[in-house]
Amino acid sequence: MTYCVAAAVASGIVFASDTRTNAGVDHISTFSKMNVFEIPGERVVVILSSGNLGVTQSVLSLLKLRQADGVLGAKSMFDVAVLVGETLREVLRRDGAALEARHIDAGCNFILGGQIAGEAPRLFHVYPEGNFIESSVDTNYFQIGETKYGKPIIDRVVKFDVPMKDAAKCLLVSFDSTMRSNLSVGLPIDLLAYEKDSLRVTLRRRFQENDPYFREISQFWSSGLRRVFQEVPDVSWS
Amino acid sequence: MTYCVAAAVASGIVFASDTRTNAGVDHISTFSKMNVFEIPGERVVVILSSGNLGVTQSVLSLLKLRQADGVLGAKSMFDVAVLVGETLREVLRRDGAALEARHIDAGCNFILGGQIAGEAPRLFHVYPEGNFIESSVDTNYFQIGETKYGKPIIDRVVKFDVPMKDAAKCLLVSFDSTMRSNLSVGLPIDLLAYEKDSLRVTLRRRFQENDPYFREISQFWSSGLRRVFQEVPDVSWS
Numbered sequence: 001m002t003y004c005v006a007a008a009v010a011s012g013i014v015f016a017s018d019t020r021t022n023a024g025v026d027h028i029s030t031f032s033k034m035n036v037f038e039i040p041g042e043r044v045v046v047i048l049s050s051g052n053l054g055v056t057q058s059v060l061s062l063l064k065l066r067q068a069d070g071v072l073g074a075k076s077m078f079d080v081a082v083l084v085g086e087t088l089r090e091v092l093r094r095d096g097a098a099l100e101a102r103h104i105d106a107g108c109n110f111i112l113g114g115q116i117a118g119e120a121p122r123l124f125h126v127y128p129e130g131n132f133i134e135s136s137v138d139t140n141y142f143q144i145g146e147t148k149y150g151k152p153i154i155d156r157v158v159k160f161d162v163p164m165k166d167a168a169k170c171l172l173v174s175f176d177s178t179m180r181s182n183l184s185v186g187l188p189i190d191l192l193a194y195e196k197d198s199l200r201v202t203l204r205r206r207f208q209e210n211d212p213y214f215r216e217i218s219q220f221w222s223s224g225l226r227r228v229f230q231e232v233p234d235v236s237w238s
Numbered sequence: 239m240t241y242c243v244a245a246a247v248a249s250g251i252v253f254a255s256d257t258r259t260n261a262g263v264d265h266i267s268t269f270s271k272m273n274v275f276e277i278p279g280e281r282v283v284v285i286l287s288s289g290n291l292g293v294t295q296s297v298l299s300l301l302k303l304r305q306a307d308g309v310l311g312a313k314s315m316f317d318v319a320v321l322v323g324e325t326l327r328e329v330l331r332r333d334g335a336a337l338e339a340r341h342i343d344a345g346c347n348f349i350l351g352g353q354i355a356g357e358a359p360r361l362f363h364v365y366p367e368g369n370f371i372e373s374s375v376d377t378n379y380f381q382i383g384e385t386k387y388g389k390p391i392i393d394r395v396v397k398f399d400v401p402m403k404d405a406a407k408c409l410l411v412s413f414d415s416t417m418r419s420n421l422s423v424g425l426p427i428d429l430l431a432y433e434k435d436s437l438r439v440t441l442r443r444r445f446q447e448n449d450p451y452f453r454e455i456s457q458f459w460s461s462g463l464r465r466v467f468q469e470v471p472d473v474s475w476s
Contacts, residue, residue, distance in 0.1 A: 148386030152415040156460060157467055168473045177390040191473070203475050213474050222394060224466030229395055232458050235406045235429070236451050237441050 001184035002145035004033055004048035005154070005171055006111045008123040008135045011164045012196045013113045016171040017048045018145075018179075020186040034190040035060050037071040037114075040200040044114040045071050045080055046192060050145035051108025051128065052099070058091045059084070059110075077114065077122040078134075084110050085130035092130075109144035114194060121196050149181040150174030168193050169217070172207070176218045187214070239422035240383035242271055242286035243392070243409050244349045246361040246373045249402045250434040251351045254409040255286045256383075256417075258424040272428040273298050275309040278438040281354040283309050283318055284430060288383035289346025289366065290337070296329040297322070297346075315352065315360040316372075322348050323368035330368075347382035352432060359434050387419040388412030406431050407455070410445075414456045425452070 004017040017033040033056075037045040047063070049056035063071055063084065074080045092106060099106040106128075113123035113135075123135040125142040135142060140160045143151065157170040168191060178185050188211075193203040207214040242255040255271040271294075275283040285301070287294035301309055301322065312318045330344060337344040344366075351361035351373075361373040363380040373380060375398045381389065395408045406429060416423050426449075431441040445452040 148419070149390050151419045152387050152390075153463065153467075155419055156463060165472050166467075169470055170467065172473065173467065173470065181386070181389045181393055193475075205473075205475055213471070217470050220470050221466065224469060225391065225394055225463070228459065228462030228466055229391075229404075229408065229411065231462060232407055232411065232455050233451070234403050235410065235443075237431075237443055 001182065002033060002050035003143070003147065003150065003175065003178050003185045004050055004111055004145055005141060005143045005147075005150065005174060006046070006048060006113050006123055007141035007154070007158045007167045007171065008113065008121060008160070009140065009158070009164055009167050010161055010196075012198075013046075013121050013123055013194045014164060014167045014171055015046050015048060015111070015113065015190075015192045015194070016168075016175060017190050018175065018185050019188050019190065020184060032190055034192060035063075036192070036201060036204075037063075037067060038201055039072055041117075042199060043072070043116040044194055044199060044201055045077070045112065045116075046114050046194065047084065048111040048144065049108060052104070052106050055088070055091050055095060055106055056108045056110075058095070059087050059108075062087050062090070074116070076119055077112070077116055077124065081112060081124040081126060081132045081134075084112055084126045085132055088126065088128075089130045111142050111144055115196070115199060117199060121194065146178055146182050146185050150178040153177060164193055164195065172214065172217055173221050176214075176221055187211070189214070239420065240271060240288040241381070241385065241388065241413065241416050241423045242288055242349055242383055243379060243381045243385075243388065243412060244284070244286060244351050244361055245379035245392070245396045245405045245409065246351065246359060246398070247378065247396070247402055247405050248399055248434075250436075251284075251359050251361055251432045252402060252405045252409055253284050253286060253349070253351065253428075253430045253432070254413060255428050256413065256423050257426050257428065258422060270428055272430060273301075274430070274439060274442075275301075275305060276439055277310055279355075280437060281310070281352065282432055282437060282439055283315070283350065283352040283354075284432065285322065286349040286382065287346060290342070290344050293326070293329050293333060293344055294346045294348075296333070297325050297348075300325050300328070312354070314357055315350070315354055315362065319350060319362040319364060319370045319372075322350055322364050323370055326364065326366075327368040349380045349382055353434070353437060355437060359432065384416055384420050384423050388416040391415060402431055402433065410452065410455055411459050414452075414459055425449070427452070
């Protein structure tokens, strides 16, 4: 399984993804699901992927192979979203029938976001069918993969006007909740915060197993939740 | 959709269920999913249900119709679990093929728990196939329906040795998280706390829309989470 999330706020876009893939609990591997295409000063495009690893890897391989005329050449983030969708459909034309014949789910989802000079930062969710939607001030984040455990805290915290540092912190807390409830999502976690109009990647970090900061927020959050819980008034039965 | 949860702790079992059913967002109704079979001083059996409403209602109707020789006559909670599974299979024999022909999901899940004199309290999860599992000290709660949003807080708090009042409070907090993230789960909520060896229902309550206590815990929890979140150290990028 996978968990990827990205949130667009006024000051930029924060991306986070885990690195665990599994084909059964006895076949767990580590693959980064965060792919960055960058021309410093001109564009930053980040693509997160979930779903069938064969399909997502092929899509990313093709996007990289053709990046000069593709992701790095596209005139707008909208055009990049179209390109990701078309590349996905191309891979499904090649592999889809064979997977379907074995009842293997070929479905995958992509989050893509970033900024191309001349545009504001933009964030998209590309669906398994290759179509897509764009985020807005009201719906400013997308999740793919194992999304539900980590959704409540994002719903409470990540509004469009929160500082980027709060959005980044919240995505990590959201990962902590997800990893506690689902073993198939795990460290390392890749975190990237794109600052609006910087047109380059300045804040990027991988949280490894036993990362002291991640352990600290995990423990802090856990003990804080328990403290708040104890302070919540007991059920009144009358 | 539905959300039902029950947790067995050392001092008893707490049950909670919402009352919303929907067949599309324009067809939302209120049905209690909490069914209580009681012979005061002798047994208490609580059954929570999720899934296809036609199937779950038929199962419960049959269980009630035959309760004298059934739920109220069974020698053990294990026998009640077998009975619920067999009744489910009976209904599926009657309605399953017709539903399947229209590609309607006939699946449903039941949580059943309580105590019959001579036994300790016991808690079971009956699957859509009619088979079932029983809770243990290590895995002491079951959820059915829309389970994921509300799972993280239960995983953190509801251990077997927590006081029943904490388990009750936690299930309500779990509902609050679920309702914020999924519109198809909604008030009123039915809450029942069965005290071990009481062999009667003493603590039962419905939380209606605008219930002042539920609103209070919801606001308290929300502001507490935000406070803890602000106290979590910011991401260190180095």
